[in-house]
Amino acid sequence: MANDLENLKNDTIAALQRASTHSEWDAVRVGTLGRSGTLTGLLRQLGSFSHEERKERGQALNRLRDELTYLIEQRGREIEALALQQRLAEETVDITQPTPAAPVGLIHPISRTIEEITTIFGAMGFHLAEGPDVESQWHNFSALNTPEHHPARTEQDTFYLPALEGEEELRVLRTQTSGVQVRTMLQEKPPIRIIAPGRTYRADHDATHSPMFHQCEGLVIEKGITLGHLKGCLTEFLRAFFNQPDLPVRFRASYFPFTEPSMEIDIGWSRETGAIGAGADWLEVLGAGMVHARVLSNCGLDPAEWQGFAFGMGIERLAMLKNGIADLRSFYESDLRWLRHYGFSALSPATLTEGL
């Protein structure tokens, strides 16, 4: 190969090595392969050579062009990669910097517990029923076989509100959600399966009593429903609610004016550890019974034709047991620290599919 070509090659390689930026590299490229580039110039001069020389030199020039084109492109890629590397190095951040935290909102344990109860009874064919917080004494007491002066009526520490204009009787803040059952029996034809969760009120305030709390009552009115079904239904509920298929459940005879036979229902727990389902102790969680003949009759149902069962439970109590909450009053204090601790994510609503 002619010396000039060898020199051109070496000069170009050296220039490429010197080039470290895209523009420097581009200058080499244009200076070699561009319209007035060195190699282009040599190719243009090819005509001035003799026929023989021309053939040989032409081949050499073509080889050199291919070679240089390759080297230039390769160097171009190298420079591009270097530039990117450099840019990325400059863009480096402290990835340990905390991201801005969006404040978290959570669902209150009372709402969550009502949702869970509704989900379980919903699976057994119950509907959610609601009613007013301010009730007539008939809805709250008389219809439920608790006549005036009955000890059960006076023991409940009822909150009273003035009578409405034109009426004589004081109104009450409901002491139980049974008024909802009464309304349902008056408005709907059996068969009936409802649960009625809601706010209830009693004039009592200490470490274990709150003037407002939540109860959930339930009512089943169907032909052929016996106390055996009551036991089956409520045992199923308790075991599903506490996630314990073998939870010990005990039924104890008791008294409520609106049911007969009446009972209280206990679950097994350990007084020592507070663990549900373990230990030798019992904890009362539900009241229940077969709907009293008089209640059916007060609501227009013939007790010789219809029967069923009713039950009631304290929602805070169930929430406390399930979630290990110690203090009843804390439910209503709206302390952010408590709410963060016991609140539930809005993204995992109570479903049977995902488990309770």
Added chain:
Amino acid sequence: MKFSLSWLREHLDFTASLEEICATLNRIGLEVESVDDPTERLSGFRTAKIVEATRHPDADRLQLCRVTAGEGYEEVQVVCGAPNARTGLHVIFAPPGTYIPGSDITIKPGKIRGQLSNGMLCSLRELGIGEDSDGIAELPEGTPLGVDYVRHAKLDDPVIDIGITPNRGDALSVRGIARDLAAAGLGHFKPWLVPTVESEGASPIQWVLDHPACPYVTGRLIRGVKNGPSPAWLEQRLESVGLRSQSALVDITNYLMMHVGRPLHVFDANRLKGNRLLLTSATREQFRALDGQDYVLGTHDLVIADEAGVQSLAGIIGGETSAVTDDTTDVFVESALFDPVRIALTGRRLGVQTDARYRFERGVDPALVRTGLEAATSLIVELCGGIPSEVTEAGAEPDWQRTATLRFARLATLGGLEIDADKAVTILEALGFEVKERGEGQAVFSVPSWRNDVASGRVLAQAHSLDKSVAERAAAHVTQMEAEADLVEEVLRIRGLDEVPAQPLPQPHMVPPAAVTAEQSRAALLRRLCAGRGLMETVGFSFVSDQDAALFEEGREQDRLLNPIATDLNQLRPTPVINLLRALGRNIAHGQGFAGDAAFFELGPCFGQEGDRLILAGVRGGVSARAPGHVAEEPSWMEAKADLWSALLTLGMAEASLSCTADAPDYYHPGRSGVVRQGPKLVLGRFGELHPRVARHFGLSGTVALFELNVAAVPQPKMKRKAAPALSALQPVRRDFAFLADKAVQIQDVLKAVRMADRKLITDVRLFDIFEGGTVPKGQRSLGVEVVLQPQKESLTDAQLEGVMAAVEAAVHKATGATLRR
């Protein structure tokens, strides 16, 4: 209701253990509330003797006692500070490891002033069972040594406290409890024998009955009694159940009340004036009762009066002036029946709670009036001597006899229990029911006198709204169905509900229908939405203080509680905002709320002028978190509006159907608040910043943003099938406008005018800029609006585009007077 096992033994022969008795009581509806077993509580104490007591070498007031306390404790040194510790004294000794209930310590061996002391000599106070005059308890000479003290002192008598349900007046006596236990198979029920006492002459004091609340009253005079302390057995009986022994005469009445459930009263006959005791209504007069309290009686109260005035509040409490004393020689004993309702009303109004009232309120055995009097007479004569007169009485024992029919099949079809008819009959008979007639598949029982709760046949309280025919049909069988259910309950109760096999509830559908309605499910949806937006859910009381409430709505009398438990909980709340602001204040006081987290919501009932309704309310206070590039900021009305807006959209409202007006109630900042309506009338909610005056009342500084949504007012979206969406393949066209508008022009009017300019092509309208000052004339502002045009079938031609732009310009100008800024 407390009773001791030894007392129970007077009515029941049994061998069952304490545990078995408690388990049975729980099972049959007599819930055990507590058990006090002194054997456990006082274990470890032993009888002992001080062999020698010498002075402690280094302490004047202490003695070194050489004690012997039987096996294992033949000779123990104890340092004792009691002045009465002396050589030869029999004492109670607590070896190391013994728990001393009276002082809540456990004895450990140790040194006192350098001398070993291996135990403690105890006083009765330290055992928690009595008072000592001075120093340690002194046991009689000759007490055996090294014997368990509890057993030696016959303190090993467990006391059970049970809760009696209001229907079981008959179980408010040891005998009633024994009867139930016997029926449950726990022992043999013993007869109660009342010896008759010979009487002499008519009672000089006679009853005069002049009140419907007393159907029957009996009494008699016993002359020449000697009152004084009760014998030990009686004192111990009463004290075991927590009653203080007073004097033999009073103790006898209390004893019989606990023993068989018969309340009685004794008057000192010599302190009565005249020879008649009148059962009558009180006049408005003051009465000093046995408890030393003065009560002002009303004309409805039933009293027993002599010539001098009221001597007893009948069935509740006796009077001080005719009370028996240690000097009483002639006693008049009263045994009567009173109307439970009358007793309850008087007792409640005067706030006087006594054991007699408690029993009369729940119903006593009407057939036990005379027997009770006889039993009292015989005990008084036995313990206090005296000569009884004949009985004087007025009224008559009421007709309590009634029957109840049980169709045996109902034990299974109501109670779920397959049980042999004969077994059911046996249980009922053990409870005192008697078979009057036994027929095919059923039996008629007579109800015992003490079971006021069975087949009681009270009047119905049927709904007024019922049709006459429906009401009649519903009432036709209720008496017999109730009586039958009473009997089923008795059988199941005694048999034990555990015997009833659990049945699954019949499922008409494998997959049940939704448990909540679409309307009800909105509550859960809103909760999740708010929590997702960073608001913490709270639950507040439905009542607040009337002072707080007055800042939000003029309080109505009818929403004021008549008997609040506290003055700050006396008014039904007009809005949950009150609870939320209080919560905000408390949390900020706890140092919370510096990271945008002082944000709360509640979904709950509200009351007041707009009626009962469900309100969703939220508040945001405190400041947002600081971060690189972000300073801490107070919330603004904008966040409250965003919260409310997202709630409305989540409930399915179309944004275009909503409008805002600046007329929120005056607890909002007047210039930074609004009301959201659908159409011109229907108010859905409001939002804004809290008025600083209200904030100050709640002790809040800084801006508070709040919103309220009247959930039920938001219309349900129509559940129609959705049409297919128009997914155009053509690029949307975006155009920006800048309108120059008077500052009084509302943005929503501009945006609405743009939207309405071409409802087909314009699919989105957004405000992207507000600019004032600079070249914008004073009193005006520039509003930057981005408009998205979505062609459906063909691309827009330039002419079409120009046409739409001109239409937008014209529409906005027409609606608001705004012009394009060029």
